[in-house]
Amino acid sequence: MTPAKSLILTCLVMLAVVVASPVAIAGDSFALRARRILPVSPDLPWVIEGGVIVVRAGRIAAIGRDLDLPPDLPVVEFPDGVVVPGFVAAASELGGRHRGDESAAAGYRAVDAFDRYGDFAETLAAGVTTVHLDPGTHRLITGQGAVVKLGGPPADRILRARADLAVNLGPGVNNPPPEVTYPFPASADVAITPPIPQRPASRMGQPLALNEAIEAALAGTRGDPPSIHPPALAQAWNDKLPVRMRADLAADLLAAVRLLRDHQRAGYLVGGLEAHRAADAIREAGVPLVYRPGDPVRALGNDIGTDPNAPDTSASSPRSLQGLQLAVASPVGQPLADLRLAAVRQAHAGLGPQRALEAITRVPAEILGVADRVGSLAPGRDADFLVLTGDPLDVSCHVQRTYIAGRAVFEPPAGGALVVKAAVVWAGPGRQIRDGQILAENGKIVAVGRSVPHPPLARVIDVRPGGFVAPGLIDGHGHLGFLGDRTEVGNDLRLAGLVGVADVTDRRLSAAGVTTVLTAPYRISAMGSPCAVIKTAGSRRDDRVIRDPAAVLFDVRQTDPLAVQETLSKPLDAGKKYLDAWNKYEKDLKEFLEKKAKGQTPQDSQGSKEEEIKTPSGPDPVTGTWEATVSGVPTPEPITLTAGLQLIGSAVEGRVLHSSVGATGRISGTFDGKHLSAEIEVDVPGVDTPPKLEVDLVGEDHFQGTLTVMGITAKIEGRRVDKSPVDLKVVRTRRRTRGKDGRPLPPKVDESLEPLKALWEKKIPAVVNVSTAAQIREVLSLLVEKHQLRVTLLNAEEASVHAKTLAEKKIAVIVPPDVLRQRRYRDYHQADELARRGVPLALQSNAEDGARNLPAVALYAVERGLDAEAALEALTLGAARALKIDDRVGSLEPGKDADLVIFSDHPFLGGGRVLKTVVDGKEVRP
Amino acid sequence: MNARRVSIAVVLLGLVVADGRAAPPAKVALQGGRIIPVEGEEIAQGTLLIENGKITAVGAQVEIPYDAMVVDVSGKVLLPGMISPHTWRGLDRANENLPVAPYLDVYDAIDPSSLAFEDALRDGVLAVHVIQGDSCVIGGLSRLVHPIGRTPDEMTIRPAIALKLSTSPRSGFDRMSQMAAMREAFFDLGVYLEDLAETRYEAELKKQEKQIDVPPEEARKRGRELIRDEDLDDKHANLLRLIEKRLDAWIYCGAATDVAPAIGTARENGFLERSVFVLGVDAYRAVDELKQAGRPVVLPPELVHQERDPITGELRETFVPKVIHDAGLLFALQPDPDASLAERYLTYQAARCVRRGIPREAALQAITLNPAKMLGVADRLGSLQVGKAGYVVVLSGDPLDFNTWVEQAYIDGILAYDRAKDVRLQELLGLEEKAKKAADAKTAKAEEAKKVEEEKKEGEKKEDEAKEDEGKEDEKEKDEGKEDEKKQEKQPELPQDQPSPPDGEEP
Structure with a gap:
């Protein structure tokens, strides 16, 4: 190749890239690195370890192991995550069923029943991103199916609005109600027609009715009164929509295969409870099958009884379906969230993990005709994939994140359950668990051990094969x-x-x-x-x-x-004195309550009448007039004040008689022989909490200490100038010790004690x-x-x-x-x-x-x-x-707070560094 | 027009407000009030002149014709009559049990004596768009009426406004059946028109004594233009008017997912530019699609949408009008007649919008001008502008103040409501007063009886009592005189009964 040619080629390739990728929308473009990717794509290896997916504008741009991370994109790391394509449910009851009575009604569209604005979080949490909608299975032709996504912008959710023609064979479609036409206007000219019976009435009548309807539609019948159904059937037939043949019993499956062959139509089978009995015919005809297993795990006990003709709903072993193009759907009537479980069960029953995963991803996408968009991970496909906590066919694995068109549409709620898995869990001194796991719920540790429960919606931090978990x-x-x-x-x-x-x-x-x-x-x-x-x-x-x-x-x-x-x-x-007061109160209260319960009248509380306050006659170290100086205050000069104090028992009462700042007030407090602590109630606006006086008697008639005013602590020093008692007109009432009904009153709460x-x-x-x-x-x-x-x-x-x-x-x-x-x-x-x-x-x-x-x-x-x-x-x-x-x-034990540190190895022996910190069961984001 | 207006006899609240025989005042000047024209600048103190039912002048300085009846509304607020954009009230039932029935008309069911109209008037709603309920596929014709008149004809402002459609499943239907029935209705119309066109072409040829000379397809094409309105049957006439854009479509979308089918149906059948979307409470989520369609929307009475996260149980709230307003869509607010709370007042709905960040002007337009535009009557209703009809509400204060009430309402320049003469309201408000009066009377009686007894006992003080009696009589006389004065004062308040004669023309 000449340089010129290669240049042109490069330009063309670049142009193609530019044209192919529309304007990147924020959030829809990123690179994701995970522990393992299972692309389920025939062109890629089955497993890509440590792979990277590059998503641009909602589509996969590249996927592989040794990709250079694009410098312009954010990188999402899931070092413990496994990435698989979003699951495709090829059959569902999501659309409900139409309520029409027509036996052949191709005009109903399942897409009409789809809520494009619906919140399908519970289904997305189970990894199902793409769903087929049925217009119903209760009539021979129920209408046209649709294929939709369960998340993303509502306008982009519909993959195929008219995906197939829904034909149902089996006893359920027999004997539809007769068709009644109400005349309009009701007049003598318009005859009231009797109800017209509809076909089929038996298995024989089903192909007949189907052929009749198709022929009539193709002949251009419009119905009387005009009906949309024949033209819709003709259109579907002419557009060669795949025929979706729903059949469960062997005879119906055979009839379905025959009908497809006779009409030379592309189509597929859905249901297939007895597919093992018709497996050869299906395989020969090369018709794909969407298998809906019959044993719903949510409703056991479906006894077959003694009827030899009753279908054994659990009999279709996947082994007999070898060689079929097989998709698995959730059992009839069960939630879509059971899809993965259905695949797991088929894998266990002999389908094998690889085919089981294909049966809920690539194969259904192919059958539904949307394989170019979803079902596998390859460049150009929609970025619809899941990050799982483990292998997709491991029952205990969960979805960590669901992406649709590159947007995260589901993530387990923060603050829910958390499972941590590591090579070593150091639960406490001498309690080291190799390959251990920890479950935390609601911020507390619930279980620690070699294996712990994995509740749904749990987040999983898996740092194996390394990792050393220690308490915070x-x-x-x-x-x-x-x-x-x-x-x-x-x-x-x-x-x-x-x-x-x-x-x-x-x-x-x-x-x-x-x-x-x-x-x-x-x-x-x-x-x-x-x-x-x-x-x-x-x-x-x-x-x-x-x-x-x-x-x-x-x-x-x-x-x-x-x-x-x-x-x-x-x-x-x-502190002891304070505790004793409380203990006494509690004891008294207990006694009181016991007495009251026995019906005894408690002691008369008024009996302990307030005592007269006796003023001690002799001189004491406090009583008298004091002059004090306050220094260390933000005023230009130290404040001086004169106060009269009086000692009554251990209580001190007094007044600020005069002060250089003009403020006066009442002093009340206690004196323990050496230390005086008191509050000064001052009438100064702005001083909400009374100033606090804490002084010690440092000598006779001399105290030193602090005065705290509005948070400012100042030094105060005072001397007694007169020992004669100051007439303060103190009126002290003794604190009541009992309430009105004789109930003991609690002591005053002292925060400092x-x-x-x-x-x-x-x-x-x-x-x-x-x-x-x-x-x-x-x-x-x-x-x-x-x-x-x-x-x-x-x-x-x-x-x-x-x-x-x-x-x-x-x-x-x-x-x-x-x-x-x-x-x-x-x-x-x-x-x-x-x-x-x-x-x-x-x-x-x-x-x-x-x-x-x-x-x-x-x-x-x-x-x-x-x-x-x-x-x-x-x-x-x-x-x-x-x-x-x-x-x-302090240790990892059930009931303790889920505070833990995940080191890459032992922090002191192995030189481990901190990988993650979890506090109260929530990962702390640095 | 004038004749119709003259013929309007207003039987209101058991009180004859306008006598059928007496002509309404030709000219009314509402003087001295604060005028909120909704379109244009507010006038702090101005005059609104209505001549022959039409607004002829609005402004701070208005020359009042010498023969105009002047009503002093100083201290009051003038607002254009509010419009209830979408209600089935006034009918007996919201829906008929036929899914597709475009041949129905609310005209046949409007009950002029319905209390819904009386309530509307009391709340300042001077135009009501009566339309079938939401439980249908294609419903009947709607009608814009004012809440006074003895017959639907007298009430009518504009007949046959729109057909009601719904893309949300009617009761007993699912979404597939709903849309299938919708498609079938238009398919049926197409088949009918084809057949009719063929017949018409044949008939036309027959007139010219010719044999049919073209294949059926061509005949249908040619005959399509020959179809006249009188050829159509009832079942299809209104649908044809719809697809020929001679009628509006008001399409109910109960949920967000119903919006796209509604727009699709309107677009496919060619009447999108004549569509109005009536939204359910969560339909606002399809705001992008609505924005693209660019058509007006009527919001649900419940303005706050709540949704719960299915996994976390977290509750999220959205204020719907804000989303719609931010999208730049023309929207109208609906009152909720079933709400025992304030949602039944349009002014309250508008006030909530202002509280949640919508400009005051936009909120006021959403209850006046916007619905008028949607209903195609913006040339007559929705704002106080010269040339529009005299639909005016006189409020006691600011319209968005919840302490405000409707003092008076003028419809086509006629005083249609006066709070002072609202018998039911006065009855309701007067109950307390009555009870008090009754109690007072009782005590007075008892006291009198006591006095009589005392009189019997104390026969000595007869002279004094005689004096007292004289005094009492004097008082009584004075009271009577006062009452007379009051009557005289009140008389000018009934101008519609006795238009005050122009000065100097005393008969």
Whole structure:
């Protein structure tokens, strides 16, 4: 070939390509790569492993194994998907049946009955994309069939509006009702004609009636009154529409074959329950058969009985139909969604997987005359195909996506069931399943094992032959969401407020496999600080928060070991007192309800009359007039104020008598001997929450502390100038302890004590930031030995000193991220050392989105000697146990949250990287 | 025209509004109201002049003829009479049990005393397109009427507007039978016309004393032009008018999938350019096909379509008029007479459209001008423009405000409705007042009885009582005087009874 010629040829080819492909519509052009493609095309190999389909403008442009991906097209990846052509149902009841009485009525068109705007999601979910519509099977000639698609733009759904002439043979078409013609206008001139009986009445009459109708139509009969049916029959006959012969019994099948031969017509058989008895004749005539198996799996128990002539509907074994051009359709009256099941059953019965798949794709498309559009995957055909979760004839496989003309018309709904299959499922320490599967439904794990249920519409993630599935990784201590804010956080704050829709920061973590974090404030209050356990993915706060408060944090790192117990006791005692109040209330309430149930009248609540408030006579550390200075406020000068206070029992009442900003107000609070905490009710517009006073008596007549106004905390310092009681006209009413009917009233809810109450109730652990061995000793002695609370140590650099106790009592240590320490001039790794001695471990990032490096932290620990299994445990179940959230996360067990990470291999042994992260059963898109 | 108008005797709500013998006022000037002409700019305060039933002037400054009856409508809003574009109300039943019956006519069934018309008037609907229901293949002729008159003839604005067709299956039919019957009807017409043409050609030759000289096909072709209207039988006459584009077709499409067959039927038989599509609630989904056909549509009374995803169960809602409006189609809104809720008011339907993002003007046109265009009466109805007929609604406020009511309605310049004289409405609204009055009367009686008893007991204070009685009588007299005054004030409110004589021409 000369260069010129080849150039011309190239140009021509390019021109042809340009002409052939109309303007590409967005969404209809893409390349799809799947694990396996079964094109079912005679010109292509049966299986294309790792194949690519290029779709342009709704048609297949190329298909093959080693195709270059076109740079202009988006690539859809289905690394675990199997692609097959959309299934073609060559028979259906979708069109219903027309209600006409005419025995030969070719004028009815099944296409009229098709809802082009219909939503056939349930059928598309079963992979059926192309369907033949029948005008009915109840008369000899019922009309003209149609071939349609079940999805895509309504205007493109009809493949063939007049596909065939529907002829039905069999006992069902005998004895049609006589034809009645109503005269119009009803007058003396128009005779009322008697009803005209219609043929056929028997099998003999069927060919007769058919031939009669055809001859009459071809002779140009128009009927009286004029009817559309004879001209329609003539037109169908002249257009040589294929004749669709519906017959089930052997004699009818033989008659159908004979009729086709006598009239020298192209056509095919539909039904064929007894095809095995007429198999030779059908094979000889070379007539294709659309076989509708007779044993509906949805309605068993079709007893044949003793009638020797009753057809055995399950008898047509595919073996006897060898050599026929055979398509399989769903059983009569059963949903179209059963098509694949029908093929599977035929495959099992001896048809073989290859012919069974052909029988619901290429062969029916050929029979219906639409093979140039659908039924197989080849360049030029419509991009109608399915992405399956497995082999099409594997019963448990499902449709992952259905395409019609390159548009996804069905996808399993997000948030439904999810099945993950991988080479290794690491369900928890010591529970490793080879070739394992996990089923998640509604965000929870339902089953883990070698084989799990595959509910319909389940999404499937199949990463075999590789893949290592582990529970989502947990950061034992971090600060996600604080954005560097180092404000001290009190126990009354709920950190769930930090969480919203997962954002880019959260996605960084989930992409690294970290699905759960403990988020804690940077600065911890002396009364303890709350922390929350949240997930790194999710679109709603409620879904993302696992527990809030999740633990009470204490920091005794800087505290003298001798003061540790005292420091911790203050908040603990307050919490205990609060818990006791509630316990008492609950006990009282229980007693009250029991008494009430027994019909006893509860004690008279008015009996405990309000007590007189006695003003203590002697001088006390509070009562008197105080002058105070507030500094650190955004005013030019420090605020000075004068207040009168009075101590009544442990309550403090008082007034701001004068202040430099002009505001005065009522002071009410409590005094515990050293600490005074009070609220100031001021009448200043804009100050909605009363300013809070927290001061300590630092010396006689001298206090120091903080004043919080509208979120701003300022320092306050005051001195007593006069000890004589100020006349405040205090009217205090004792809080009622009982309701009207004697029912005990609940104590006031104190948000700042709620976490401590939960701690005492052992619902949440105390996480104590400690460093030295002495501090650890004090903490253990107070919290564990004395109070028997749940404790987890944070950092605890010298934990190895107490390793034995920690291991015995199963007290976990959240080791710091800077893990390498030195002892006697030698490096050692704390995690390794603790793990060897049986101390439960968790790892932490001590960072915000820095938690994404948590796997690297673990990897380093492994490099320094930590057992890889122990490292994985520390990141999952170990951390979950340390934070007492192992009822929700930490391992892959039924009932737990479906949070999992799919690595390409073991993250520490095999160098596996994160392939996918699943949170609450939903794949997290990076 | 004038004679017909004069002959219109309006029996309305049991009240004779216009006397059959007295001529309606020749000239009416509605002065001082806000005028929403629907076509053109709104006039904040203007005058609408109707002379001999026709609008002769609209504007802020209108010279009122000296002999015109002036009605002060200041503070009120004038809107063209609204049009109910598609209803079978006014008939006894929606459908006949014949699938193909183009020879029927709603004229034979319109009941002038039907409450549907009274309701229409009360709601400001001054033209009603009465048409057969949707359960048919080919139905009968429709008719545009106004809701006043004693006979269908008196009510008629325009007869024989359209034939009703439906591509959605009528009851007892499936879609295949429906379309087969539709095709058969036109096939039958073709066969009939061929036969008739042949006969006509033969007859024509016979007249010329010739023998038939051409093959039947040629004879049919030649005879086709010889067919006269009087040759046709009832069964085929209207269908022939339809395919000859002398009639409109209003085709009901209950579902989206019925739209393409409807357009196909109209196109194949040559009457697409005279078709109007009446849509069911989900038919809007075929908006692309409708857009291509470019024909007007009548929207369903239910304006929101809800559909549920078969797999997820998710509910999706679509506001139908927005889709149609965005497609640029001419559309009309229907009231829902069965709705106990506000859907039965056209103004409410229009207000919903505005709320969902359709411009106010378009929404108002959808209840006035658009249906007038579809019905071929846009030269007479649908807007307040000079030259059009005097179909005017006087509203108490903005038409799209739900607190607005119809004060008055003028049909051909005649006061056809006055809320103050709407007996049924007043009855309904007055019930409470009546009950209160009755209760008051009862207590008054009881008090009187008590007083009588007291009188018997205390016979001493007779003098004082006598004084009181005198006082009471004085009061009574005063009240009577007031009532007289009121009567005098009210008189000018009945101008149609007694047209106020021109100044200075006191008889």
